[in-house]
Every structure is written in C-alpha cells, then in structure tokens.
Amino acid sequence: MRVILASVLxxxxxxxxxxxxALAQSNPNPxxxxxxxxxxxxxxxxxxxxxxxxxxxxxxxADSNAQIAVDLRREVLELIRQGKNDAEVKEFLVARYGExxxxxxxxxxxxxxxxFGPALVLLAGAIGITIIVRRRSGNAPVPPDDSQEW
Amino acid sequence: MTGTPSPSRSILRWLPLGLVALLGALLAAGVWLSxxxxxxxxxxxxxxxxxxEFALPVLxxxxxxxxxxxxxxxxxxxxxxxxxxxxxxVEHPVLTRFAETKRVRVIGYNWKDEHADxxxxxxxxxxxxxxxxxxxxxxxxxxxxxxxxxETFLVDGDGIIRWKHxxxxxxxxIRDELVPLLDRIERAQ
Numbered sequence: 001m002r003v004i005l006a007s008v009l010x011x012x013x014x015x016x017x018x019x020x021x022a023l024a025q026s027n028p029n030p031x032x033x034x035x036x037x038x039x040x041x042x043x044x045x046x047x048x049x050x051x052x053x054x055x056x057x058x059x060x061x062a063d064s065n066a067q068i069a070v071d072l073r074r075e076v077l078e079l080i081r082q083g084k085n086d087a088e089v090k091e092f093l094v095a096r097y098g099e100x101x102x103x104x105x106x107x108x109x110x111x112x113x114x115x116f117g118p119a120l121v122l123l124a125g126a127i128g129i130t131i132i133v134r135r136r137s138g139n140a141p142v143p144p145d146d147s148q149e150w
Numbered sequence: 151m152t153g154t155p156s157p158s159r160s161i162l163r164w165l166p167l168g169l170v171a172l173l174g175a176l177l178a179a180g181v182w183l184s185x186x187x188x189x190x191x192x193x194x195x196x197x198x199x200x201x202x203e204f205a206l207p208v209l210x211x212x213x214x215x216x217x218x219x220x221x222x223x224x225x226x227x228x229x230x231x232x233x234x235x236x237x238x239x240v241e242h243p244v245l246t247r248f249a250e251t252k253r254v255r256v257i258g259y260n261w262k263d264e265h266a267d268x269x270x271x272x273x274x275x276x277x278x279x280x281x282x283x284x285x286x287x288x289x290x291x292x293x294x295x296x297x298x299x300x301e302t303f304l305v306d307g308d309g310i311i312r313w314k315h316x317x318x319x320x321x322x323x324i325r326d327e328l329v330p331l332l333d334r335i336e337r338a339q
Contacts (some may be wrong), residue, residue, distance in 0.1 A: 054192060054297040055297050055298055067262060067288075068288075068296075068297045068298070071287075071288045071289075071291075071292065072292065075289075075292055094195070095195060096195070096196070096292060096293060096294070096295040097192060097195070097295050097297065098192055098193060098194065098195045098295075099195075100192050128165070131162075132162065
C-alpha cells in the first residue's frame with residue numbers, strides 16, 4: 001500500500017516542479033560525452049530519458065545536473081559501448097539502485113495497480129454509467145410536457 | 151418523479167460523496183507520507199547480497215590498495231563521505247563517538263573528493279576511521295548503489311551487505327538499528 005501511495009504521491013509531485021535540496025556535489029562543468037555516431041547518440045538519449053535520476057528523483061537522467069546523474073550517464077554510455085542492449089543497461093541500474101530508476105516499472109505483482117489501476121477506474125466508471133443509463137431507460141420516462149413554454 | 155426511490159437508488163445517490171471521500175483520504179495519505187523526512191531515501195536492493203568486489207586506494211598510504219577480500223572475516227561499517235558534503239560534518243561527531251567504542255571497524259569511503267581536501271578535512275575535524283578508501287571518479291560507488299553522501303553500509307564478516315542508512319547517522323539510528331543488528335550478527339557467528 002505504501003508503495004502505491006508513494007507512487008501516487010510521486011506522480012503528483014512530478015506535476016509540480018519541486019525544488020529538491022542537492023545533497024550531491026554538483027559539477028558545473030562536466031566534460032561532455034562524445035558519441036561515435038548519431039545512432040549511438042539517439043539510442044543514448046532515448047535510454048536516459050527513461051531512467052530516473054536517483055538523487056533528484058523528479059528528473060530523468062537526461063535532465064539532471066546532479067553529480068551522480070553525470071556519473072550514471074557516463075556509465076550508461078559505457079555499457080552501450082560494451083554492447084549491452086537497453087534491457088541489460090536497465091537491469092544493471094535496477095540491480096544497484098532498485099526499480100525506482102525506471103520511469104516505466106516492470107509489470108510485477110506489486111506494480112499491477114500502478115499499471116492497471118487507471119484502466120480499472122475507467123472500467124468501473126463505464127459500468128457505473130451503464131447501470132445508471134439502463135435504470136433510467138428501464139423506468140417509464142417522463143413524457144415531454146408539450147404544454148410547457150420555454 | 152415517481153414515489154420513493156428504491157433502496158439501490160439511494161445507495162447510488164451517495165456514491166459520488168463516497169468517491170470524493172475516498173479521493174480525499176488518498177490525498178491525505180499522500181500528504182501524511184510526504185511529511186516523512188526519509189521519503190526520498192531509496193531502499194537498497196543490495197541488502198542481503200554480497201558487497202561489490204573492489205580494490206580501492208587508501209587515502210593515507212600512496213600506492214596501497216585494499217580489496218573487498220582483505221576486509222572479510224569481521225563486520226565493518228562503510229561510511230560514504232566527502233569534504234564537500236555538509237551533512238557529513240553533522241554526522242561526524244556521532245560517527246566518532248561510535249568509532250571510539252571499537253565495536254566494528256569503521257571504514258571511510260571518500261567519494262568524489264580531492265585528495266588534499268579530504269586530508270585537510272580529517273585533519274581539521276578528526277579522523278574517526280580505521281581506514282579511508284578513496285573513490286575519486288565514483289566508478290565503484292555505482293556498484294554500491296551510492297547516490298549521495300553521507301550513506302552508511304554495514305557489511306558482515308561474510309561480505310554480505312546487511313544494512314544501509316541514507317543521510318546523517320544519528321545516535322538514535324546507531325542505538326535502535328545498528329547496535330541491535332550487530333548483536334544479532336555476533337550471536338549468529
């Protein structure tokens with residue numbers, strides 16, 4: 001339950017940009033990463049957008065200037081160069097920092113509400129509306145009062 | 151409308167109120183959770199798993215490397231710190247008091263620091279550590295799942311990570327979490 005509530009809270013917080021105290025050393029001028037080709041750069045950018053900065057928590061690895069994000073970006077590029085596929089890069093980070101690093105958590109028993117909750121709410125709404133509409137049409141409808149002037 | 155509403159109908163009438171109350175409760179729970187000062191701490195997936203293997207240089211002895219195997223045999227407390235980290239200043243006296251009890255080896259993990267700054271910091275505030283390991287580029291820190299400082303790990307004699315604390319260690323944390331766990335580990339051995 002705590003996980004679910006925390007997730008909801010994280011969602012709410014992510015909607016507003018909350019200033020988070022920087023515990024990590026921030027490096028104003030990190031050496032920029034150099035890419036071998038545009039394909040590698042594109043893959044890298046797509047990947048870091050899906051990974052959450054473990055320090056700032058409401059930013060992706062791509063957005064954050066925290067020192068740890070700089071380090072992790074470097075590590076991600078290094079893993080790509082080692083020939084790891086996207087899933088393996090994510091696994092590497094999950095093994096060290098937990099599933100928190102994934103913006104799209106894996107479908108597991110403790111995340112199913114997160115994944116399917118919205119669909120369930122939608123379904124419940126649809127059932128509710130169906131019941132109400134059926135009930136209304138089941139009752140004798142009030143005949144339109146033609147004598148009334150509008 | 152015709153006559154009195156059927157019982158199911160009156161339940162339906164209260165449904166929106168129930169939903170609003172439910173939503174309110176959810177938001178209240180969220181606010182309540184957000185007051186927890188530890189809400190941003192990440193649980194470490196490494197607890198119960200072997201500590202990552204490393205061979206790191208020692209701050210005070212140029213050229214000496216200490217590996218994870220060298221530290222086997224007895225538990226140790228690994229404290230991540232840096233001279234750039236204000237919270238490390240806060241926990242320093244607490245850590246010093248604990249280190250003086252000589253309960254376990256307290257090992258410093260100097261993370262992303264400058265060599266001279268680290269030495270100066272220890273000279274100024276005192277060195278509570280049995281040994282200070284150095285990770286200037288932060289490469290090994292990723293294997294430990296370190297994302298800030300201070301962070302503190304307890305590794306047992308078999309090299310298994312048993313505990314992690316994010317943020318400054320306090321007397322209460324040592325008394326309520328660390329010492330009971332050490333007792334358990336020692337009894338088991």
